[in-house]
Amino acid sequence: MRVRRLAAWTALPLAVTLGLVACGSGGGSGSGESDPNAAVRIEIAEPQHLVPTNTNETSGSQVLSALFSPLVDYDDANKAFEVAAESVTSSDNKVWTIKLKDGYTFHNGEKVVADNYIDAWNYGAYAPNGQNSSYFFEKIAGYEDLQGETPKAKTLTGLEKVDDLTFTVTLSEPYTEFKTMLGYTAFYPMPKAAFSAPGVLAEGYEQAPIGQGPFKMKGTWQHDAKVEVERYDAFPGEKPKVAGVVFRIYQQQTAAYADVLSDNLDVIKTIPTENLSTAETDLGDRFKQSPASTFQFLSFPTYQKEFSNPDVRKAISMAIDRDEITTAVFKDSQTPARAFVSPVVAGYRENTIGEAGQFDAGKAKSLYQAAGGPSEIQISYNGDGGHKDWVDATCNQLKANLGVNCVGSAEPKFADLLTKLKAKQPVGLFRMGWVMDYPSMENYLGPLYSTNGSSNYYGYSNPEFDKLLAEGSAAPNEEEAIKKYQQAEDLLAEDMPVIPLRFGQNNFGHSTKVTNVEMDLFDRIDLVKIEAVK
Known part of the structure; x- marks a missing residue:
């Protein structure tokens, strides 16, 4: 992600048919005249972090997309084009030259220069800084010397x-x-003011990040309440059409939905599952759908003995009727997933997990018992994301089909769940969602399953998988790279560190006070296009 990565909400994933488009731009109830002096209010969950190299979930990335401008963005064909960069070139795909556009300044007035990128990336890559997105600098020469408790450099x-x-x-x-990667949040620059000394983050920077994007902070991050930004008039790129954005932090999506209906909130990024059947009636043409890159899955703590056997993991997958849950809970607004990568990226294949993706209660129970699966299963999820209904439905299926006791366990916030996972605290199976960081098959594989992947919370490690991933990355062209990535995905089907559940689409809505509301493949509202209406 701007951050796409880990998704807090159910984030109704992407439509398999690329013909699915937004249902019009919507309109307001007033004169329809744009009001450039108004701020808009957008729902998010509590971010885990707001430092670019440490932000790997979608709520934090939505905020950072207001504060920063990326080196590159992506066109309708998912091809990278320059934004803050003047050019990104290489003759051998190994040495890349990045030229910056002149005229960008940070919100404190500092001119944006090459050192701001170099300093930020070094900070992110240096292991003792513990940055969540350190992995994304792994391909840069010298990365290994920055790793470990006492790095060499x-x-x-x-x-x-x-x-x-x-x-x-x-x-x-x-x-x-590599050029495609540069649209990701970890590659944003940071000003000199972000550091109190070389490589040392200044105290308080995260509470009021200084970027070089279309909006600047207004005050500080009000935890569990809001993050507020205002238009940065010196921004040299496309200017926003609103004076500011209030990112309102919700613990429950249903509360956000009620606020949209009453015009007390302007945009809800994910319609709660319990409101999907009535959303079109409730909102009319303000109920929107658009393609997304989201992938929903259940993850195993493979480092725990009871889940260390791949047959146990496959049996649980076979005991879940994806089609039934997609219809009953999600009203067919999602698509059952039987692959580890999204249909939006080149190299996707429809059914890579084979038998483990086919619902068969009898085979599942026999395999589970033969493999010595545990008699009790816990599924942990974030309570601020609208996941209870489908987790309960999944537990009911596992009880019936495997003869186990299954309970859902809600953590108050997604950030809380991530913190527990990072510390390897026992949480049982756990719900995860992924929104791509950049449009590549590799982005669905490397961060999630490589041994040192930034979002590999399950402890999965397969040297052959890592080798194939590296060979794909080094391939001379996309076609050859995809062949290696597909071989790596085939290994995931053998090991099943996670259970693919659903792909989907964006299902979002807005109040009568805004128009031109668009949501991209990366779970972000377009903050330059949105308008407030009088």
Whole structure:
């Protein structure tokens, strides 16, 4: 993600048919005249972090998309084009030259220069800083020397300043999709003011991040309440059409939905599952659907003995009737998933998990018993994401089909669940959602399943998988890369560290006070296009 990555809400994933488009731009109840002096109110969950290199969930990334402008963004064909970068070029896919557009300034007035990217990336890559997105710098030369409790170095040898607006990035191995990666949040720059000393984050920076994007902070992060931003008039890119954005933090989606209906909230990014059947009636043309890149799955703590056997994991997958839950709970607004990558990326195949994706209660129970599966299963999920209904439905199926006791366990916030997982505290099976960081098959594989992946919370490690992933990254072209990535995905089907459940689409809504509300593949509202109406 802007951050796409871990999704707090049920984040009704992406439509398999790319013909699905937004249902019109919607309108307001007043004159329809745009009001550039008004702020809009958008629902999010409590972010885990607001430092670019530490933000790997969708609520934090939505906020950062207001405060920062990426080096590249993506067109309708998912091809990268320059935004804050003037050019990103390479003759060998190993040494890349990044030239910055002149005229960008941070919100404190500092001119954006090459050092701001180099300093931010070095900070993110340095292991003792414990940044969630450190993994994304792994391809840059010198990364290994920044790892461990006592690293050999503090800066990446692969980053070199040429002049104030130019720097080079030397990778350890060629990577054809490096330019595509640069749209991700971890690659945002940070100003000198973000650091109290070289490589040391200034106290309080995260509470009021300073970026170089279309909006600047208004006050500080009000935890569990709101993050407020206002238009940055010196921004050299496309100007927002609103004066500001209030990101209102909700613990329950149903409360956000009620606020949209009463015009006390302008945008809800995910319609609660219990309101899907009435949303079109409730909102009319203000109920929207658009393609997304979301992937919903159940994860195993593979480091725990009771879930260490792949046959136990496959049996649980076979005991879940994805089609029934998709219809009964999600009203067919999602699509059952039987693959580890989304249909939106090149290289997707429809059914890569084979028999483990086919519902068969009899086979599931026999396999489960033969593999010595546990008699009790816990499914942990974040209570602020609208997951209770489908988790309960899944538990009911596992009780009936495996003869086990199954309970759902809600953590108050997604950030709380991530914190427990990072500490490897026992949570049983746990719900996860992924929104792509950049449009590539590799992005559904590397961060989630490689040994050092930034979001590998299940402890999965397969050297052959890592090898195939590295070979794909170093392939000379996309076609050859996809062949390696597909082989790596086939290994996941053998090991089943997670259970693919659903792909879907964005299902969102807005009040009568806004128009031109669009949501992208990465679970973000377009903050430049949205308008307030009088």
